[in-house]
Amino acid sequence: MSPAEPQSPYAQLVSVLERYSDQRTQGKVVDYVPYARLKERLRSLPIQEGTQSWDSVWKVVDSYLAHSVKTAHPQYFNQLWAGQSAPALVGSVVEAVANTSMYTYEVAPVATLIETEMLERFKRVFGFTDGEAQVTTGGSNSNYLALLLALHQRFPEVKQHGVRGLPPVAVFVSDQAHYSMDKAMVMAGLGLDSLVKIPSDESGQISLAELERKLVSCVSEGRIPLAIVGTAGTTVRGAYDDFNGLAKLAGKFATWFHIDGAWGGAVAFSKTERKWLDGSERADSLTWDGHKMLGVPLMCGVLFVRKSGHFDRVCNLGDTSYIFHDGAERQDLGPYSLQCGRRVDMFKMWLEYVFYGEQGFEDRIDNFMALSAVAEDRIKAEPNLELQSKRWINNICFRSIPTVDVDLSEFNKRIREKLYHSGNSLVNMAYLGDNMTVRMIICNKDIDESDVNMFFDNWIAMAIATEQEFA
Numbered sequence: 309m310s311p312a313e314p315q316s317p318y319a320q321l322v323s324v325l326e327r328y329s330d331q332r333t334q335g336k337v338v339d340y341v342p343y344a345r346l347k348e349r350l351r352s353l354p355i356q357e358g359t360q361s362w363d364s365v366w367k368v369v370d371s372y373l374a375h376s377v378k379t380a381h382p383q384y385f386n387q388l389w390a391g392q393s394a395p396a397l398v399g400s401v402v403e404a405v406a407n408t409s410m411y412t413y414e415v416a417p418v419a420t421l422i423e424t425e426m427l428e429r430f431k432r433v434f435g436f437t438d439g440e441a442q443v444t445t446g447g448s449n450s451n452y453l454a455l456l457l458a459l460h461q462r463f464p465e466v467k468q469h470g471v472r473g474l475p476p477v478a479v480f481v482s483d484q485a486h487y488s489m490d491k492a493m494v495m496a497g498l499g500l501d502s503l504v505k506i507p508s509d510e511s512g513q514i515s516l517a518e519l520e521r522k523l524v525s526c527v528s529e530g531r532i533p534l535a536i537v538g539t540a541g542t543t544v545r546g547a548y549d550d551f552n553g554l555a556k557l558a559g560k561f562a563t564w565f566h567i568d569g570a571w572g573g574a575v576a577f578s579k580t581e582r583k584w585l586d587g588s589e590r591a592d593s594l595t596w597d598g599h600k601m602l603g604v605p606l607m608c609g610v611l612f613v614r615k616s617g618h619f620d621r622v623c624n625l626g627d628t629s630y631i632f633h634d635g636a637e638r639q640d641l642g643p644y645s646l647q648c649g650r651r652v653d654m655f656k657m658w659l660e661y662v663f664y665g666e667q668g669f670e671d672r673i674d675n676f677m678a679l680s681a682v683a684e685d686r687i688k689a690e691p692n693l694e695l696q697s698k699r700w701i702n703n704i705c706f707r708s709i710p711t712v713d714v715d716l717s718e719f720n721k722r723i724r725e726k727l728y729h730s731g732n733s734l735v736n737m738a739y740l741g742d743n744m745t746v747r748m749i750i751c752n753k754d755i756d757e758s759d760v761n762m763f764f765d766n767w768i769a770m771a772i773a774t775e776q777e778f779a
């Protein structure tokens with residue numbers, strides 16, 4: 309190629325990947341620009357349609373990356389996912405290049421074999437060896453599917469007649485459960501009135517005594533307990549419910565027992581941390597997201613089910629002769645999914661697995677916990693910081709206590725926002741009752757103690773500056 313010849317789009321793409329993979333851990337976490345100003349700035353880009361110009365494409369790409377939050381940055385502690393791993397990134401890109409859909413062996417032969425193999429291995433890790441597993445669009449979707457499985461097991465007639473005419477039902481979750489359970493109730497046509505939220509203790513664990521009381525009162529009102537849902541790693545505190553206690557109640561009241569382990573299920577890979585999942589071997593189903601704690605690119609959701617046949621009962625319907633064809637080689641995964649077209653989400657996980665293996669995953673989890681202990685110790689050592697909730701895993705909930713008399717939630721919110729706008733660090737917030745808490749999540753496999761300490765240095769410096777504003 310002569311030097312004057314323009315690069316092919318694919319060669320350009322490689323140079324963008326190289327450039328961004330250097331930038332994504334350096335400089336600011338985000339070049340923050342307020343909404344209206346960013347909108348204005350992006351207006352000047354060649355975003356009109358049909359330019360047929362690669363120049364305009366790369367300009368938009370540059371701008372997109374320039375204003376994106378660097379989620380692999382060592383000062384990004386915001387979500388239940390962070391960082392970027394090269395093998396999985398290669399998997400994501402290659403999967404996009406091959407562009408197929410998981411529904412049939414015919415169009416996705418290697419992907420079908422890989423997904424089946426990965427799920428077999430993960431079933432062993434999560435203790436569902438004799439059951440079945442399905443890749444979903446994520447934790448919300450897995451929780452929804454689990455609810456449907458419970459509903460159709462209890463009332464098989466729903467498949468034909470729908471939920472009209474069902475007796476009143478009740479689904480039990482803790483008040484710490486992820487909001488996807490609320491959505492699942494709505495999408496399943498059961499409604500929010502049928503979702504019973506049980507109080508949790510100050511560590512975030514569901515109260516078994518309250519749950520039993522509610523189960524008894526619902527039954528006495530003529531409601532059918534349809535499912536009990538525990539959480540393995542709540543979204544804010546990272547708390548684990550007592551799964552043996554929940555399993556016992558599920559048995560006593562003959563209900564489906566589901567565990568939402570979208571976030572905290574990943575401790576199954578760690579011999580040290582697996583203790584939190586004690587009792588999960590008694591669950592009917594379990595949600596896990598490979599894109600959260602393990603850090604493969606979004607999305608990579610899985611639903612495990614104790615007994616086989618449930619996916620077939622709920623998902624395998626309709627006239628599908630245009631797509632699923634009988635034949636000796638028929639190993640199609642599509643009939644057992646809520647989706648029709650589906651991305652090959654397990655390919656990136658497969659490459660991550662091939663590269664790091666289960667030992668690598670275990671080391672990753674153990675390292676997150678060790679770094680989280682560093683964060684906890686730092687909070688306890690700082691006179692103006694307060695740990696607001698027991699630390700279970702790698703969720704750390706804390707706040708600043710200023711020396712001036714101000715509203716603590718307003719004060720901490722201000723610090724968080726200023727840190728975000730400065731681009732120094734990004735951390736999330738939530739509420740524990742009426743109190744705002746800073747929720748720090750440590751799940752970037754490439755950070756170390758110095759990054760954790762830098763976060764607290766940044767936070768404390770911003771707290772001092774904010775105190776002066778309030779003084």
Ligand SMILES: Cc1ncc(COP(=O)(O)O)c(C=O)c1O
Nearest residue numbers: 446447448449486543568570571
């Ligand atoms: C406990 C829990 N369950 C489910 C979800 C939803 O997962 P997804 O974003 O993959 O739908 C989340 C998301 O944070 C979560 O924390």
